[in-house]
Amino acid sequence: LKSPLITLLTDFGTQDYFVGAIKGVILSLNPNAQIVDITHDVPPQDIPAAAFNLLACYKDFPAATIHVAVVDPGVGSSRIPLMIECAGQFFVGPDNGIFSWICERERNWRAIHLHNEKFFRHPVSTTFHGRDVFAPVAAALSKGTPSSQLGAEVSDIVRLESLKTKKIDDGRIEGSVIYIDRFGNCITNLTREDLAASKAGAPAKLIVNGREITSFREFFADSGTDDEPFCVIGSAGFLEIAMKNSEAAAVLNVGRGDRVILMM
């Protein structure tokens, strides 16, 4: 019998007791749960960064995995706690857009407002729903509690700005930088499909921050000088702007949200 898998993705950092408390609560309720950290180093309150990282890896986990994602600037306010069933997995966290890119991609999903306090840790603190709401609900799910017992279905969820790129005209597609990773790579929302839409079968260039990038490579260690930025389809399936031995984001002075134009 395999152990139910619960992943954690938060902005709690690893310096304090927060993550330990969440794991303690889960293992107190279900000693057979297997807990995997995705990351706890999401920049504080950065919902899009959390959304991107979960989007980039949820498909690598087995069916029935329970993903707990807690980047929750609105904790204690009126934002509702949510459970989403989607892609054969479960997603537990605040209704603030953290799961919206996954729902946008998968299309078929069902959301439950977690209002059955019977499954919470009591007393519920006003500041730490990761421990008091989301952890115990995830533990309940991992023990087979039907989602219908956890709350009532809701028809829509809070959404982040769409990941869709925009066709400006036959020669140009507009996208944006959606994430900067540890290596300074700038991940855009452009995909292999956008590249394939180019007439010549390969794009001419990418424009970012007034700079033209004309090198489209297959991998990081490909030929080319160290100080030349290049484009590559990264491991999350998106076009990334990278440099061989430098941080492209710093060198190009590119930040999240910056516009990029793919020229055919």
Next chain:
Amino acid sequence: LKSPLITLLTDFGTQDYFVGAIKGVILSLNPNAQIVDITHDVPPQDIPAAAFNLLACYKDFPAATIHVAVVDPGVGSSRIPLMIECAGQFFVGPDNGIFSWICERERNWRAIHLHNEKFFRHPVSTTFHGRDVFAPVAAALSKGTPSSQLGAEVSDIVRLESLKTKKIDDGRIEGSVIYIDRFGNCITNLTREDLAASKAGAPAKLIVNGREITSFREFFADSGTDDEPFCVIGSAGFLEIAMKNSEAAAVLNVGRGDRVILMM
């Protein structure tokens, strides 16, 4: 059959092999042990920070959990290695105060001087008792070794300064900042009981570093301007000084050990 649970809390950081070695030793001795990291990012040699973080989450773990806490500036010197039974759990680490706040809260506890070297990893290095003493003893405990075999009972332990607050007069309670967390929240040793002791049912203000804080909120996202510090009972059960989108510790220039006065 559930796996025995062993938590780790150290100042070893996550950059070096230290934590890996500890886990290897535990799993070599007991492959069924389930290991949970509380944190390895305690500031180097900061015993009170370790003590606070363990205090804040040990109750979230199930009965019989074995907590290994190694912040150990005196490693290799005459400080003794300790095992404490308390609150239905086990605590393994150096006798330097790291467990004293838990003992202060629980009152009932029993301490064993770990002197039976049969349970150590040999040769015992002089610099890394986390791997050579505490990890193998925790593994032995997790396999059911009676604590009486591990060493002899001791009557007292090294203690950190008490967490008790001080009633100055009918209108004032004195406490101090005992921890600053990742978000810059200043956790004090004042509790809900101290607040309840106020005549009006709610305190008038908290004074810290010459500044008066008059806002007492229920949660972080509560109404109020962003640049106004406020007090809230945090998730560890202590009164915290916080700000909505800033680090209170930096803005107020407050550090650990700073005195706070609760005015009724």
Next chain:
Amino acid sequence: LKSPLITLLTDFGTQDYFVGAIKGVILSLNPNAQIVDITHDVPPQDIPAAAFNLLACYKDFPAATIHVAVVDPGVGSSRIPLMIECAGQFFVGPDNGIFSWICERERNWRAIHLHNEKFFRHPVSTTFHGRDVFAPVAAALSKGTPSSQLGAEVSDIVRLESLKTKKIDDGRIEGSVIYIDRFGNCITNLTREDLAASKAGAPAKLIVNGREITSFREFFADSGTDDEPFCVIGSAGFLEIAMKNSEAAAVLNVGRGDRVILMM
């Protein structure tokens, strides 16, 4: 039945989804695998740092442990993916020297070029072999796949500079700093055997960066002033240059690769 143990050691950091993706892939293929993080905070592309940390702890893990080590600046290029059987354990990663110090110490080892793409995650990205090559191969190994199915034996591997020290003359042994740890301790390649080679049974001094260190201690908390650097045999079995409450590397301005001379 105990779970097969897989360790991870990478330079992926803990901020992004990379480590989560690797764990998801492993647990999708083998839900019974037990995954242990050694570290993900190796400085980016720093192969010797990865090699040192694995060398310092692999012996603490049980027989048949599968170590996945991915610091891989040449990902996507012609460097081959490797599996090494050595010391009763398995080592999976790129052929770039990351395992060479272990092979140098153990002498008996066997290396397999992982070219059977049947065991890879498809499509294989050009940028993330940790997820697409090394993780699924490790999962296959953990399920008992014979190494002969994974690829063909190779006769040699890429090697880092040897860890051997050099006897200059009867009175002097030359070594170098091979690692700086979190505490600023400077780990050299000198061992207890080098110390034992001294005529008097104890060395006279160590010279590093023009400075003479004459204090050889048994442990960190030993007597001596705080601002005096000293030598100690550290927990990895090598001579370290340390200071009691300071970072020796910073104070002495010592970096990796710096030459040290042990004077008898």
